[in-house]
Amino acid sequence: MHATPVEYAGATIVPVASLSGNGYAAIAIVTTSLGKQRAYGPLKRFPTEKAACEYAVSYAKSRLDRRWRRAKK
Numbered sequence: 001m002h003a004t005p006v007e008y009a010g011a012t013i014v015p016v017a018s019l020s021g022n023g024y025a026a027i028a029i030v031t032t033s034l035g036k037q038r039a040y041g042p043l044k045r046f047p048t049e050k051a052a053c054e055y056a057v058s059y060a061k062s063r064l065d066r067r068w069r070r071a072k073k
Contacts (some may be wrong), residue, residue: 003015003017003049003050003053003057004011006019006057008060008061008064009035009064009065010031010032010033010048011018011030011031011061011064012030012031013028013029013030013056013057013061013064014028014029014030014031015027015028015029015052015054015056015057015060016028016029016041016054016056017046017049017050017052017053017056018042018052020042020045021058022045023045023046023047023048023052024045024046024047024048024051025041025042025043025044025045025052026042026043026044026045026046026050026051026052026053026055026059027036027039027040027041027042027043027055027056028041028043028056028059028060030060030063030064040056040059040063043056043059044057061065
């Protein structure tokens, strides 16, 4: 399941919940404003699609925040 894309820090985050044997795996696909893409995951497993997607967005936001902190140094 793909959830609604989220715009954050100049990037688009697409959360994905992939059905696995014991729940849903959280995956995040991040596309920067320059068109570069990066996938994170599978991360953790969750009992619901919604929980997996929420975690994927949260994880991607934290990765983007770290990237911006490094760029400012």
